[in-house]
Each structure stands twice: as C-alpha cells, then as structure tokens.
Amino acid sequence: MQIATTIEEVRTLVKSWKKEGCTVGLVPTMGYLHEGHGSLISRAREENDKVVVSIFVNPMQFGPGEDLDSYPRDLEKDSAYCESLGADLIFHPEPSEMYTEGFCSYVDMSVLTEELCGLSRPVHFRGVCTVVNKLFNIVAPDRAYFGQKDAQQLAVIRRMVEDLNMDIQIVGCPIVREEDGLAKSSRNTYLSAEERQAALVLSCAVTCGQELVAAGETDAKKIVAQMKALIEQEPMARIDYVKAVDGLTMQQIDTVKKPMLVALAVYIGKTRLIDNFIV
Numbered sequence: 001m002q003i004a005t006t007i008e009e010v011r012t013l014v015k016s017w018k019k020e021g022c023t024v025g026l027v028p029t030m031g032y033l034h035e036g037h038g039s040l041i042s043r044a045r046e047e048n049d050k051v052v053v054s055i056f057v058n059p060m061q062f063g064p065g066e067d068l069d070s071y072p073r074d075l076e077k078d079s080a081y082c083e084s085l086g087a088d089l090i091f092h093p094e095p096s097e098m099y100t101e102g103f104c105s106y107v108d109m110s111v112l113t114e115e116l117c118g119l120s121r122p123v124h125f126r127g128v129c130t131v132v133n134k135l136f137n138i139v140a141p142d143r144a145y146f147g148q149k150d151a152q153q154l155a156v157i158r159r160m161v162e163d164l165n166m167d168i169q170i171v172g173c174p175i176v177r178e179e180d181g182l183a184k185s186s187r188n189t190y191l192s193a194e195e196r197q198a199a200l201v202l203s204c205a206v207t208c209g210q211e212l213v214a215a216g217e218t219d220a221k222k223i224v225a226q227m228k229a230l231i232e233q234e235p236m237a238r239i240d241y242v243k244a245v246d247g248l249t250m251q252q253i254d255t256v257k258k259p260m261l262v263a264l265a266v267y268i269g270k271t272r273l274i275d276n277f278i279v
C-alpha cells in the first residue's frame with residue numbers, strides 16, 4: 001500500500017492502473033478510521049481492482065466554532081488499518097494541496113441541503129460537495145463508497161453525480177453500530193463514560209421509530225413525536241432535529257411513504273451525534 005500526499009502522485013499512479021485496465025474504487029473519509037469506514041473499504045475491495053482511501057479533514061465543510069481543530073487524527077493507525085483491509089493507496093493531502101492560493105470555485109446545491117444538517121450547519125454541504133467533486137476529479141474512480149450513517153450526505157452526493165453527469169457509480173453502505181447500538185463515529189471519542197451511556201438514546205429512538213413503522217403507523221408526525229419524547233427523557237441530550245423526510249429530496253413529509261428517511265441530530269453534552277433509518 002502506498003501513501004500519497006500530492007495530487008500529482010495520485011494521478012500518476014491511477015493513470016498506470018487504468019492503462020492496465022484496472023477499475024478503481026474510492027472511499028472518501030476524514031480519517032480516525034473505525035469499522036464503519038472499514039465496511040466501505042472492504043466493499044470497495046470486493047468490487048474493484050484498486051482501492052483508494054482518502055483521508056482529509058476538509059476545512060471547508062466545518063463552520064466557525066465547529067470541531068475542525070479538535071477533530072481526532074491518527075494517520076499511523078489509519079494506515080495500518082487500511083493496509084489490513086487491502087487498500088492500495090491512501091491519499092492524505094495537506095489543506096494547502098487541496099486549496100491553493102486564490103481558490104474560489106465551489107459546488108453548491110439547493111433543496112436537499114436546505115433541510116436537516118444543512119439548517120444547523122449552513123456551510124457544510126458546500127464544503128462536502130466541493131471536496132468530493134475535487135476527489136472525483138483527482139482519483140477518477142469507477143465507484144465511490146459512502147455510508148448510510150450520513151444519509152443526507154449520501155443523497156446529496158447521488159444528486160450531484162446525477163445533476164452534473166459524473167460517470168461514477170455511488171455505492172451506499174449500511175450503518176455499522178457498536179454492540180449496544182450506538183452508530184460508530186470518529187466523534188464518539190469525544191464522549192465521557194457518562195455521555196457514552198447517554199448517547200444510546202439516539203439508537204433507542206431509531207429502534208422506536210422502526211418499530212412504529214413495522215407496526216403499521218403511517219403518521220410520520222406521530223413517529224417523530226414519539227422519538228422526540230424518548231430522547232427528551234435523557235437529561236444529557238439536547239435535540240437539534242428529529243425529522244421524517246422524503247428519502248430523495250430531503251423535504252419534510254407528514255405521511256409515511258417510500259423512500260422515507262427519518263433522521264436525527266442530538267447533542268450529548270457538547271458532542272453532536274447523528275443517526276437515522278430508512279423505509
């Protein structure tokens with residue numbers, strides 16, 4: 001496995017692979033990898049001749065006052081993990097490699113980004129779309145892998161690829177959870193022992209919502225209300241949002257329909273965690 005820090009190195013290597021007729025899978029990440037990322041890398045390994053993992057804490061997708069500086073980083077551990085999963089290349093650029101002086105081009109999306117996380121993180125998806133677009137241009141993958149954990153991000157990327165005619169297959173992968181149900185996240189490391197326990201309220205709310213749907217509840221507002229009531233029982237939790245939306249457009253819906261996304265963002269102490277389920 002190789003580690004590249006420059007765009008030039010990645011391009012040279014990918015060109016040589018493509019000359020040999022190899023297919024390329026890309027897994028974009030911000031590093032501090034866990035089994036959630038691992039599931040994407042393994043899937044990419046199964047479906048492509050070559051696997052590229054990008055590790056880049058993208059400053060553009062963090063708003064003022066967010067956790068850009070404190071975001072956990074451990075390249076050594078991440079490299080060993082990627083290698084153990086059979087990745088061929090890690091792309092780990094410095095911000096100055098990705099954003100050269102005078103940078104002023106962005107990919108902006110409306111509608112889908114104006115709901116859910118887009119409301120509380122107004123610059124987030126512009127940063128995500130721009131960096132993912134750049135990574136697609138740099139790596140030129142045949143397939144790119146994203147987790148359902150960030151359901152709105154996955155929908156946004158699918159929309160971007162369709163709208164801008166990018167010749168890349170987007171593969172969505174299921175949420176990987178801890179044994180007790182908490183969705184795996186690099187941000188879970190911020191939680192104290194007490195907060196870690198309180199964080200279970202997110203996956204409990206997801207289970208509650210899923211059970212209501214399974215029992216035939218068709219009123220999306222009732223599902224959301226019951227999930228909120230459950231979260232509010234946890235004193236350490238503060239709800240950012242719990243919403244039922246159309247799974248493609250991210251617009252709020254009142255009646256259960258397919259595809260539906262029920263997504264939540266909840267602060268546990270200072271840590272903002274997300275979870276969701278799809279119907």
Ligand code: AMP
Binds near residue numbers: 039150
């Ligand atoms: P991040 O490093 O948090 O930007 O995540 C990189 C990719 O891994 C994104 O596509 C995430 O949706 C995905 N991912 C993160 N956590 C999980 C998880 N618990 N299960 C599945 N995919 C995940």
